[in-house]
């Protein structure tokens with residue numbers, strides 16, 4: 001299921017968030033528009049022993065919005081993303097997702113079967129390392145088809161057709177459909193992982209450094225492709241990256257993390273062009289020096 | 291009479307009670323793999339120690355016991371298990387399917403339809419049908435618990451992609467009563483339909499892997515497939531050369547140094563009974579010479 005891309009809605013939503021520089025939003029604020037956020041995060045904290053993974057993170061994500069999370073290595077981006085996607089149990093806080101049947105529901109406290117069901121239907125997760133998100137001993141077609149079969153597709157011809165269609169959309173030739181990912185380059189593996197995740201039309205996509213670990217030229221092509229898919233499908237996504245070029249290209253909105261805390265958030269262009277927090281200024285200027 | 295050095299059927303009563311509890315649980319939850327504390331048996335793993343323990347816990351002094359290996363009563367494995375229970379339980383044994391009350395089997399289901407008076411005990415090497423695609427036991431147990439079986443179809447998809455058809459011909463996965471996916475042990479897929487709606491109790495024992503599972507009488511067992519690649523319980527397209535049977539599973543055997551071959555029933559008792567009642571196959575004469 002895809003939604004029409006509505007750039008006006010995006011920017012309305014983004015603008016509202018931009019007025020809350022600490023990333024938190026008053027609970028009642030969503031009611032102003034009459035539509036519900038796709039994801040509402042409140043007071044999310046995860047510790048590893050005494051070390052902070054992420055602390056007191058809160059934000060709303062609106063349908064059709066792409067949110068970037070940036071920060072240096074160790075700032076808590078992956079921890080936050082994994083808590084959002086149900087891979088890590090947070091110590092406190094809520095992750096409310098707009099479920100198809102029950103509206104906003106806390107995915108932290110819902111039953112594991114329910115959460116795993118979301119994981120293979122409404123949610124998708126693109127890992128930094130393709131091998132973590134692919135079955136390396138299963139053909140490209142099987143990798144893309146798995147999510148379809150997981151939700152009950154039982155017609156081989158239809159599954160294969162969808163797989164080939166999606167391989168095409170990520171620029172992998174139909175003649176590679178029976179090859180295993182081990183025979184693919186790093187960039188192809190990452191594109192395969194993206195196809196595998198998007199084939200069922202997820203309502204929310206989590207991405208952890210999707211272009212990390214790739215050559216610069218390969219990164220550019222992947223970014224282009226991702227931007228095309230985001231626009232075409234009107235994807236709602238949360239993208240973690242330490243690469244500001246990635247968020248500039250893909251994200252409507254930005255959260256900047258440092259030591260597990262969100263130190264600044266707002267519209268991507270605003271934050272990057274006119275950073276308020278000293279740390280963001282440092283981050284932006286260090287990029288300019290590269 | 292029973293060798294007095296042993297308890298009836300070799301295992302002590304407490305162990306048999308433990309195994310019976312596992313069997314009862316298995317019968318109560320058809321297709322579910324019940325862990326049990328497998329005991330050392332006076333034979334190596336791979337020789338049916340799981341089946342032997344299930345038989346030991348099932349046999350009573352009044353039972354008549356039959357053992358087949360690949361359909362034959364006279365192979366080394368079958369003979370030694372039959373002797374084992376003759377010695378340790380003093381039970382009557384038979385090669386006739388109809389006369390047996392407990393039948394232990396490796397790799398076949400007898401051709402002659404079973405009855406409500408009978409128990410079929412399968413020797414199982416690898417009980418977990420998801421094992422080949424998901425090596426983690428914790429994960430496979432979770433997949434069973436949450437009915438996440440998309441992966442089984444990925445395996446069949448890979449089969450068709452590579453071979454043009456579902457090439458799996460042994461240990462063909464089934465779904466039990468619309469709930470648990472089960473490995474039927476390495477029986478030929480030709481036997482799969484016999485498992486469904488069978489009046490006999492079917493018990494499965496895996497010694498090394500310490501699992502017992504079961505099908506109570508008249509359980510629905512469906513072989514997994516695709517709508518456009520339906521399950522096909524095919525066998526060699528020939529009649530038995532000895533008894534002329536067209537409906538039985540055949541082994542291809544080499545009969546001389548010149549590479550001469552013939553097809554014969556893998557179920558030796560079935561073939562013998564047919565010949566005894568006057569059925570003759572194309573090479574039926576050769577039988578006298580043997």
Ligand SMILES: Nc1ncnc2c1ncn2[C@@H]1O[C@H](COP(=O)(O)OP(=O)(O)O)[C@@H](O)[C@H]1O
Pocket residue numbers: 048051052053054071072073074075076077078079080
């Ligand atoms: N499994 C873990 N055990 C202990 N500490 C961890 C673990 N994972 C991450 N951390 C710590 O939590 C902090 C945030 O890490 P992470 O979320 O991976 O940051 P990022 O993705 O931004 O690099 C770091 O200090 C890191 O060392």
Ligand SMILES: [Mg+2]
Pocket residue numbers: 077078079
């Ligand atoms: Mg990280």
